[in-house]
Amino acid sequence: MSALHEPAARGTARVIDGKATASRVLEWVTARASELERAGTRPGIAVVIVGDDPASKVYVASKARAAEACGFHSITHRLPDATAQADLLALVGQLNGDPAIHGILVQLPLPGQLDASRVIGAISPEKDIDGFHALNAGRLWSGGGSDAFVPCTPAGAMLLIEQVHGRELAGLEAVVVGRSNIVGKPMAALLLAANATVAVAHSRTRDLREVCRRADILVAAVGRPRLIEGDWIKPGATVIDVGINRVEAPELGDGRTKLVGDVDYAAAVDVAGAATPVPGGVGPMTIAMLMANTLASAARSVGLATPRFAAGANVL
């Protein structure tokens, strides 16, 4: 085992600071965007939100703020809850043809009358900064990574893993708990592309605890508050918590709530070598990587190579 892969001693998990890493990515994007604009292309992003989901409204506002801070041209389309599929598809079609827009994103989840996979399928793959279009998913799985837009949450999680292990994960076992198209599956593809040995576990996996205990890198993305307990974690493992669950917090009084991940963080830090907190771990990386994907799209639209941010190994 190389020095980079050596686990920390029990009880001393390093905190992987997603907020700080996201700031570094955003600074880097801002600098590259300004160079691109000086060369004649200002990156443009369009965010579409349908309905009034409170969390979605917060995320969309954060995306618009980040885009403006990066110097992008940014527009947000807010559509009513009862929007018809045809109207949403018409808007996507219009944005596909707008040369000032390099990245299009439709905030999920969508109201029940709308078919998310048809809407995602209507976004031009060259403007699909979420990386959810089947063509980009296929490119990711078939190793055509340089042309693919990689979904933002897994791409951000990989940058956090890179800080602990570097880019080469050969010899390490990774377990991804969760098999969504947005996180679990692309996460597995990225870990595999970095040469980790990858297992994807889910609600029907037999003896999930034992499967998790094999992991040198454990990624939790199931949306079940504190599902992963301390004794599910291999001592010294790197634990990446993608879950963002709002739970009641009686200790705060006044019926208040708080965010927790899919991992019991207090227990995990006693066992893991490194771990992401919630909030402040993977979450902030999602928006930073969205800005990086928009920058990449704008660069590609004028035939330039895709600019890439490198996190650097063992910088924690």
Ligand SMILES: Nc1nc2c(c(=O)[nH]1)N[C@@H](CN(C=O)c1ccc(C(=O)N[C@@H](CCC(=O)O)C(=O)O)cc1)CN2
């Ligand atoms: N079209 C998309 N829809 C959704 C995506 C997505 O990537 N594309 N992901 C999530 C929501 N999301 C971005 O859209 C998102 C979630 C969480 C965070 C974040 O920064 N979380 C913070 C806590 C924020 C809080 O206090 O509520 C953290 O974890 O520290 C950013 C973006 C679903 N929909």
